[in-house]
Amino acid sequence: MDTRKRREHLHQAAHAAPVGMAMRPRPAAATAVMPSWPQRLSFCAPGMQADSKGDCVSTLCASHAHPLVDQARNALLADYERRVQARFDDIVPTLKQIAALQHDTDFETRAQQIARDRLGFELPAVVLADAWVTTLDMRRLYGTSVLRTFLELAREAYTQPYNGAEAEAMTRFFIECGFHEVDVSACADGRLKGLLQYILRLPQQAVPRHKSYAGTLFDVELNVKQWAETELHRFREGVPTLPDAGTRYLKIAVYHFSSSDPLHEGCAAHGSDDRRAGQAALDRLEAFGTAIENGFCCGASVATLLIGVDTDNDAIRVHVPDAQGGMSLDCHVDNMALYQATVGKAESEALWRLGAIVEEAARRHGRSAPESGMRRLIERLLMNNLSQIEYVCTNHRGRYADIGHAERFISIGDGFDKVHLRNLAYIGHMHTVEEGAADLDVGIKIFSRLNVARGLPVPVAIHYRYDSQVPGGKERAEARCRRVKAAIEARYPVLMRDGLLVCGMTVQAKQPGSDLEIVADNDIDAHGH
Numbered sequence: 001m002d003t004r005k006r007r008e009h010l011h012q013a014a015h016a017a018p019v020g021m022a023m024r025p026r027p028a029a030a031t032a033v034m035p036s037w038p039q040r041l042s043f044c045a046p047g048m049q050a051d052s053k054g055d056c057v058s059t060l061c062a063s064h065a066h067p068l069v070d071q072a073r074n075a076l077l078a079d080y081e082r083r084v085q086a087r088f089d090d091i092v093p094t095l096k097q098i099a100a101l102q103h104d105t106d107f108e109t110r111a112q113q114i115a116r117d118r119l120g121f122e123l124p125a126v127v128l129a130d131a132w133v134t135t136l137d138m139r140r141l142y143g144t145s146v147l148r149t150f151l152e153l154a155r156e157a158y159t160q161p162y163n164g165a166e167a168e169a170m171t172r173f174f175i176e177c178g179f180h181e182v183d184v185s186a187c188a189d190g191r192l193k194g195l196l197q198y199i200l201r202l203p204q205q206a207v208p209r210h211k212s213y214a215g216t217l218f219d220v221e222l223n224v225k226q227w228a229e230t231e232l233h234r235f236r237e238g239v240p241t242l243p244d245a246g247t248r249y250l251k252i253a254v255y256h257f258s259s260s261d262p263l264h265e266g267c268a269a270h271g272s273d274d275r276r277a278g279q280a281a282l283d284r285l286e287a288f289g290t291a292i293e294n295g296f297c298c299g300a301s302v303a304t305l306l307i308g309v310d311t312d313n314d315a316i317r318v319h320v321p322d323a324q325g326g327m328s329l330d331c332h333v334d335n336m337a338l339y340q341a342t343v344g345k346a347e348s349e350a351l352w353r354l355g356a357i358v359e360e361a362a363r364r365h366g367r368s369a370p371e372s373g374m375r376r377l378i379e380r381l382l383m384n385n386l387s388q389i390e391y392v393c394t395n396h397r398g399r400y401a402d403i404g405h406a407e408r409f410i411s412i413g414d415g416f417d418k419v420h421l422r423n424l425a426y427i428g429h430m431h432t433v434e435e436g437a438a439d440l441d442v443g444i445k446i447f448s449r450l451n452v453a454r455g456l457p458v459p460v461a462i463h464y465r466y467d468s469q470v471p472g473g474k475e476r477a478e479a480r481c482r483r484v485k486a487a488i489e490a491r492y493p494v495l496m497r498d499g500l501l502v503c504g505m506t507v508q509a510k511q512p513g514s515d516l517e518i519v520a521d522n523d524i525d526a527h528g529h
């Protein structure tokens, strides 16, 4: 199912006609002459119902606001989402407009002008210049435009003033809860790309370590190394807490499922089986905990937490650890149920329900309650996610139209950690293609359905970060980009031959505020900026 096409169509319908093309005038007050049918049948999908305007809205949504929701933040996030999606949705109609001009005189000038006006950047000059001999290479133009649009978004995000106060407050809160570092690993599925910003509402600077792995199968050995790094900082510098502070490293693993189409739209890496997805993530968490306990003396231990996300509506379920930190798949708090139990209630009553729900879940399953710090953290995550549940109700009728995949491109390498939005990119963290081959193959499979089936290429953004204080770091990052690009192109020769694979490469210093630098031998036009 390709729900992105439908969304693009809706967006185009709302878009003004190109200059010189008349648009049919809107029939005046069409709704006023419609008779009202009191017994009107609902044509909404199962789980959806018609609201007062006749739109289908999830039956899980309430008609009034929830007392604990951050309305101001929701408005900001909605505005951002609309602006980003509109920029990607404009690419196809703009290229169609340009394609229609390709045999005109001064085509190149006019094409660049349209691109600048509508997309905000110029197209690769070589591709336009070649148009008179053969036909315009629309695949290449599409691929580079998607990558370029994203590059501009990432640049804007990196140049935004850094609001440190919010992140610092969250870091302090984590420490109060007993955690000196919170590290999140989620599935690489693009529907979780908005995990921090939208679903959990955590400032990304407060969660410096967040990576994605197909099926949430995070790298335990690497994680042990990262844990050791964090502990070394504490012992050498007392940052972020002193070694005797009694705080711990918290590892959160996030899996996902689909409530409306559980057998098809769940986690692809686990055959869309919720329990398998949850169990696999739980197994990794337990392996990580055991590795720390066995490998280091002096009672070293980490805290772990398992969270599931319903990608239809972004509601989370939090698996409640017992007093010893053990978790089970069955003992969890369902935040959608909490939302429904508290919407329309007074703020104090909603807070009281929130404050009781963690212990209630533990008791119902005959388990001990978690430590008070863990309980506080879970309550905060649930509260933050209530805002996201209402966000999806307000902006997406309670269930995303694209319940399935609708990613725009594949992101390979270190990822662009400033741009967080659902279904923006399929992410593969890898330093060599061999290492990430499984993730990459899943991504290419998804895009074969999304793009290749429509004749559109798969845009791949290759991005590595380097430490500008390390001599030669930038050159090595650039070399890595080229090596990974060559390996990807060699792995998918058929796509390559048909012009259905378009790679762009960028590197960026790790230091805050560093710009994205385009790597030459590149499908993105370096001079278009």
Ligand SMILES: [Zn+2]
Binding pocket: 187, 188, 189, 214, 215, 216, 256, 266, 267, 268, 269
């Ligand atoms: Zn997944």
Ligand SMILES: [Zn+2]
Binding pocket: 196, 204, 210, 416, 417, 418, 420
């Ligand atoms: Zn990120």
